[in-house]
Amino acid sequence: MFTRIACWFACAALSAHANVIVNDSFDDAAIGTNTHGLGTGFNSRVDSTGAAVTEAGGSVVLDSPTNGGRRAQISSKESANTTTTSGARFLFEDVNFAVSADDSGDGTTHRTYVGVRSSSTLSNNSISAPGEGFFLEFGFGGLSGNPAGTSTFFYNSASNVKTTLATWSFDTLSILDSGVVNAELDVEIRVSGTQWAVKVLGDTRNGGSAIDFSGTHAASSITPAITTGFAYAGNQSESPNLALSLGRVEIANVVFEFVHPGFGVSRADLDHVKARINVEPWKTGYQDMLNTGKADLSYVMRGPFVQVGRRINNGEWESDMEAVHCLARRWYYTGDAAYAQKARDILIAWATTHTNFAQDQAYLSMGYEGMHVFEGAEILRGTWSGWTQSDTDTLKTYFENVWWNSPEMAMPGPQRAANQGMSQYLAALGVAIFNDDEVKFAQCLHTFLTDATALLPSSLPNGQIGDSGRDSHDQGQLMLMVIAAESFWKQGVD
Secondary structure, eight states: OOOOOOOOSTTOOSEEEEEEEEEEOOOSSOTTOOTTSBSOOEEEEEESTTOEEEEETTEEEEEOOSSTTOEEEEEESSOEEOSSSSOEEEEEEEEEEEEOSOOOOOSOOEEEEEEEESOOOOOTTTTTSOOSEEEEEOSOOTTTOOOTTOEEEEEEOTTOOEEEEEEEOBSSOBOSTTOOBOOOEEEEEEEOSSEEEEEEEEEEETTTEEEEEEEETTTTTOOOOOOEEEEEEEEEEOSSOEEEEESEEEEEEEEEEOOSSOSSOOHHHHHHHHTTTTSTTHHHHHHHHHHTSTTSTTOOOOOOOSEEBTTBSHHHHHHHHHHHHHHHHHHHHHOOHHHHHHHHHHHHHHHTTOOEEOTTTHHHHHHHTHHHHHHHHHHHHHHOTTOOHHHHHHHHHHIIIIIITSTTTOOSSOOOSHHHHHHHHHHHHHHHHHTTOHHHHHHHHHHHHHOTTTSGGGOOTTSOOTTTTSTTHHHHHHHHHHHHHHHHHHTTOO
């Protein structure tokens, strides 16, 4: 059985948990109810006399006896969201195959499969034309069109056009007429707004290889429109006539949890410095911070203002944001909550007053001061007990409306060149992390890996970057790139 949640989309390492919607162990003797688990049971349909869907003894059996005209199908009544970055997970456990008690069919109709379907409605034709979804067909090609003996994971469009995503032959399982050899399987299917994955336990392929495939929709040349997914199983078989059984089905939305503090620094980083605050070189660095006066309780806030730009209230805004950062650091190193309170008051005052960035290259201020804004906010949110959910909500609204929606931001791209683009980018990444926004985070990760104007592809193996050779601007671009990379690392992305 599947007992862990693996982070499986592009960033691959954020902490994750599953919000389980359906957990049906088929243990109440009625397919249409689920009295002992989550969810309200499954819809079912049988066509032609003899076909049956039977729930008993902790499993459900879909029996297709006699000939290919006998069809049995089930579909969950509840669905999961397949549009998010983290996506939805569908587990089909204890999947077994047996020859039907009436194995008299001698035709070639084979459609035995499980999957994720966009609709819970079942019809006579839905087993042959299931509509949009992702499906695993076992051992035959009756639906996918691949050769007998081949198992296929495929995407089926709304117009029933099939795209093969993965194929293999099981090392043990065989359900051909020459001899049925069962292998109890656990199947995991995941679908998100950008990716798909399928994993099978209980058997191997190609002489011992794991059955574990994944890919992006774009690389697979598919454009799914499916927004909600229902768990589905169908069986229509002959030569041999099969009985397909399932022991448990689980449906869950997968939710990824951001780490706070997790922009620029982590709690472990802060602890590392705190333990060495009287040791060089940390001692001098800490004293330099104190010498700015921006870590003092006597610091006088110079704002807030409604508008900030490179030439509009910029000095006041920069000073206050640097104070937020210094005060938050001093709070953590000293344990004196008065510094945290002071930092919080400055930050919230700006968040409830500042409404826009002027379109005068303000993106430079957003990036170069964003490292102070977001690091300071993350330290307060993640380490100080006086920080409230209301404070978090206030900043999330501020970062969404004033920062992310600013024309200066330009996300998900294209970015401006070199240090200017990195400034835009770092501000965007700060918003994504503080706002716990998986979609924005995925956009930021994609941009970091692909944008050649300012981000990783603008660097060369010899260390040169876009602004190299241009006075000290290259140091600014490099600094922002390092902070971005560190922030991904804090969130579990290597």
